[in-house]
Amino acid sequence: MASAAASMTAPDASPGPIRGLAAFKVIASDIKLAHSVFALPFALLGAFMAATCSAGPLTSEPPQRWLFGWQVALVLAAMVSARTAAMLANRLVDRTIDAKNPRTAGRALPSGRLSVGTARLALLFASLAFVACSAGFWLLDGNTWPIRLAVPVLLWVAAYGYLKRWTWFCHFWLGISLGISPVAAAIAVNPESLSHLAPWMLGAAVVCWVAGFDVIYALQDVEIDTRDGLKSLPANWGRGPALHASRVLHVASIGLLVGVYLFDPSRAMGRVFVGAVALAAAVLLLDHATIRRDPGPKRIGMMMMMNGIVSLVVGGAGIADLLAG
Numbered sequence: 001m002a003s004a005a006a007s008m009t010a011p012d013a014s015p016g017p018i019r020g021l022a023a024f025k026v027i028a029s030d031i032k033l034a035h036s037v038f039a040l041p042f043a044l045l046g047a048f049m050a051a052t053c054s055a056g057p058l059t060s061e062p063p064q065r066w067l068f069g070w071q072v073a074l075v076l077a078a079m080v081s082a083r084t085a086a087m088l089a090n091r092l093v094d095r096t097i098d099a100k101n102p103r104t105a106g107r108a109l110p111s112g113r114l115s116v117g118t119a120r121l122a123l124l125f126a127s128l129a130f131v132a133c134s135a136g137f138w139l140l141d142g143n144t145w146p147i148r149l150a151v152p153v154l155l156w157v158a159a160y161g162y163l164k165r166w167t168w169f170c171h172f173w174l175g176i177s178l179g180i181s182p183v184a185a186a187i188a189v190n191p192e193s194l195s196h197l198a199p200w201m202l203g204a205a206v207v208c209w210v211a212g213f214d215v216i217y218a219l220q221d222v223e224i225d226t227r228d229g230l231k232s233l234p235a236n237w238g239r240g241p242a243l244h245a246s247r248v249l250h251v252a253s254i255g256l257l258v259g260v261y262l263f264d265p266s267r268a269m270g271r272v273f274v275g276a277v278a279l280a281a282a283v284l285l286l287d288h289a290t291i292r293r294d295p296g297p298k299r300i301g302m303m304m305m306m307n308g309i310v311s312l313v314v315g316g317a318g319i320a321d322l323l324a325g
Contacts, residue, residue: 017115027122030108031087036080038308039178041315042206043079046182047071048322049202050193053265067189070140075185078133078146085126086157086177092119093161101224103297127154137188146188153180164225168233171218175211179203196265205256209311212249213304215242219295239295247288254281257314268325269318276317280310 017023027033051067091098091109099110108114131154134146157177163170183203186193193199218225218232219242225235234242257277261269287303 017112017118023114023118023122026108026114027088027119030114031084031091033080033084035308036083038311039083039181039206040076040079041312041319042178042202043075043181043185044072045315045318045322046199046202047075047185047189048319049182049199049264049266050186050190052268052322052325053190053193053196053198070136071189074133074136075188078130078184078188079181081126081129081133082153082157082181085123085130085154086160088119088123088126089158090161092116092123097228097230100228101221103220103224130154134188143188143191145191146184149184149187153184156180164230164232166231168231168236170231171211171214171233172207174214175207175209178210179205179207182206193265196263198260198263198265201256201259201263205253205260208249208253208256212246212253213307215246215249216291216295216300217304218242219291220297220300243288243292250284250288254284260318266322266325268322270321270325272317272324273314273321276314280307280314283307283310 047067051071091107094104095107095109095116098104098107105111109116109119131147131150134150137143137146156173157180160170160174160177163173180203183194183199186199215233218234219239221230221232222234222239224230225232233245237245254277257280261273261277283306287307291299291303
């Protein structure tokens with residue numbers, strides 16, 4: 001009888017947290033590691049813009065015109081490791097909140113599939129990887145700016161989870177976290193390129209792009225955020241005003257991308273980039289026309305995926321123009 005009872009209860013027993021390679025797979029799935037590719041094009045575009053413009057307005061040094069393979073590799077690795085650290089920090093900070101939200105209760109930490117200790121170890125590893133990538137520009141090119149800014153950048157991107165407890169500015173904080181990427185890549189490749197306006201406009205475009213989508217993403221949790229006292233913009237302003245703010249941010253994002261074309265110091269941005277920006281504007285217009293009627297999770301998920309693809313197109317188009325120019 002005892003063995004029968006044990007066999008009946010065994011399937012319900014929790015297997016406990018997982019470790020090793022299985023833990024890596026769970027982490028990669030939980031933080032949507034594959035979505036790193038959606039932010040990479042803007043970082044790479046910032047790097048190529050820095051390489052193809054002159055070193056600065058006060059120097060006659062010719063532009064590099066192309067990137068070394070190690071520069072591309074370090075930019076990619078730094079971007080992925082920084083995003084991984086930021087997402088892990090957010091999951092750790094939000095694990096108690098996520099446990100009370102039906103939409104997020106199945107995530108690795110609140111569900112118990114991943115232990116807090118393992119998540120913290122992965123966060124440390126990702127952070128050290130980002131610092132190592134930043135140090136690579138110092139060791140290989142003598143550029144100390146990336147390593148000097150590495151820790152402040154990590155602290156900024158890791159703080160997002162706390163902001164939603166205090167202010168609706170959390171959406172802009174997240175936008176700035178990703179908007180840093182093209183500016184940081186430009187600093188890593190050619191610090192003097194930031195004497196030009198275009199890299200800053202690209203960073204600002206990413207800020208508005210991401211903040212606008214984060215406002216829309218928060219529509220899924222209005223009731224939960226209101227219940228738990230979280231300060232998302234939809235929970236504080238209401239759905240209608242929040243969507244209006246998102247529209248304004250996305251209009252600003254398109255305007256800033258046009259500014260990147262107009263103020264590109266290399267004068268290499270051309271029809272391919274302009275066409276990609278026009279496509280992005282059309283997709284955003286369609287998004288806001290449909291999300292007003294259907295703000296459900298399925299529609300929001302499809303919209304996020306589509307605009308991730310659009311970011312690939314915009315970044316790739318800009319790089320193609322710079323290389324062809």
